[in-house]
Amino acid sequence: MKLLNPGPVTLSERVRAALQKPDLCHREPEFLQMQRRIRDRLTDLYGCSQEYASVLLTGSGTAAVEAMVGSLVGPNDKPALVVANGVYGERMAAMLKRHGRHFEVVTSAWTEPMDLAGVAERISGCACVLAVHHETTTGRLNDLASLGKLCRQNQVPMLLDAVSSFGGEEILFEEWNLQACAATANKCLHGVPGVSFVVARRNALQAPGHSPALYLDLHNYYELQEKDGSPFTQAVQACYGLDEALAEIRDQGGWQARRDLYRRRAAQLEEGLARLGIDPFLREGRSSILGSYRLPPGVTYAQLHDRLKEAGFVIYAGQGGLSDEMFRIAVMGDLTRGDLERLLAAFPTE
Numbered sequence: 191m192k193l194l195n196p197g198p199v200t201l202s203e204r205v206r207a208a209l210q211k212p213d214l215c216h217r218e219p220e221f222l223q224m225q226r227r228i229r230d231r232l233t234d235l236y237g238c239s240q241e242y243a244s245v246l247l248t249g250s251g252t253a254a255v256e257a258m259v260g261s262l263v264g265p266n267d268k269p270a271l272v273v274a275n276g277v278y279g280e281r282m283a284a285m286l287k288r289h290g291r292h293f294e295v296v297t298s299a300w301t302e303p304m305d306l307a308g309v310a311e312r313i314s315g316c317a318c319v320l321a322v323h324h325e326t327t328t329g330r331l332n333d334l335a336s337l338g339k340l341c342r343q344n345q346v347p348m349l350l351d352a353v354s355s356f357g358g359e360e361i362l363f364e365e366w367n368l369q370a371c372a373a374t375a376n377k378c379l380h381g382v383p384g385v386s387f388v389v390a391r392r393n394a395l396q397a398p399g400h401s402p403a404l405y406l407d408l409h410n411y412y413e414l415q416e417k418d419g420s421p422f423t424q425a426v427q428a429c430y431g432l433d434e435a436l437a438e439i440r441d442q443g444g445w446q447a448r449r450d451l452y453r454r455r456a457a458q459l460e461e462g463l464a465r466l467g468i469d470p471f472l473r474e475g476r477s478s479i480l481g482s483y484r485l486p487p488g489v490t491y492a493q494l495h496d497r498l499k500e501a502g503f504v505i506y507a508g509q510g511g512l513s514d515e516m517f518r519i520a521v522m523g524d525l526t527r528g529d530l531e532r533l534l535a536a537f538p539t540e
């Protein structure tokens with residue numbers, strides 16, 4: 191079965207084999223050396239300066255996003271500004287609400303780009319900006335260059351949900367004024383679910399933290415991981431997978447080569463679907479990592495899903511109000527050109 195949902199992904203044989211490494215206690219030096227290596231490989235992947243460090247967490251992408259939001263957004267007088275055009279921007283606003291933080295949201299429709307004019311109007315009065323790099327709801331690659339410019343010009347730090355882009359797209363830490371970004375092992379990095387991480391400025395991690403939670407306190411993880419320790423049990427096998435996946439992406443040419451690979455796959459898919467009369471859901475701003483498409487007339491998502499699953503592929507439904515009109519296909523993971531040809535051949539022809 192080939193997974194075309196936006197994570198977990200189909201594993202390469204190299205990563206799958208790494209999961210079989212010996213049982214290990216997370217307090218033994220062998221694990222702690224691996225933890226250090228993973229943390230370094232994460233920042234090396236983007237050539238981050240020493241000003242940034244990564245913090246490794248056990249949990250899915252949401253754990254990393256909530257650790258970032260809960261630990262780095264304080265009870266400021268100034269509001270945090272959330273930029274939302276899909277499920278994941280709205281989820282960060284929901285986190286701030288639960289944490290009792292002062293915030294405002296600049297919202298656009300799920301089908302639209304971020305409202306940068308709205309951000310420009312409000313940014314100077316804000317403590318930080320929270321945004322989503324790749325809005326997986328629709329497969330939109332948000333315009334981070336423009337948002338980052340606004341953050342830099344106004345000296346407002348940005349917290350970025352890069353859960354579905356880290357490893358597969360460009361991330362300009364300094365240029366976008368990133369204070370932190372949160373991501374996961376099992377999407378563009380091609381690892382297994384269970385570990386996620388935050389890459390953040392060391393000075394933000396060394397300043398007093400604000401986490402109301404004990405488990406998702408980023409500062410606590412940072413302090414102990416810097417001393418080659420670990421506050422809680424880590425997902426050892428998922429770390430084996432991430433360690434190998436990071437070696438694999440490095441050997442294959444880094445995030446740049448992976449982005450090129452996704453671009454080739456997305457073009458093959460989009461051209462093939464166009465020949466079948468299936469249109470992309472977004473007119474512009476489409477990522478190469480995941481495409482959203484209009485369901486063919488007279489075909490429900492469930493019918494399409496089951497037909498493609500029988501042919502060996504798992505696709506993904508639209509979220510919320512989009513579930514009746516849209517389906518999604520991600521091109522992450524171990525896939526060949528031939529796999530995508532077989533997928534296209536399995537679509538209904540009329």
Ligand SMILES: Cc1ncc(COP(=O)(O)O)c(C=O)c1O
Nearest residue numbers: 250251252278324326351353354
């Ligand atoms: C942009 C984005 N943020 C956050 C998440 C949540 O990640 P998880 O389901 O691993 O908790 C996802 C999941 O698809 C995502 O795409």
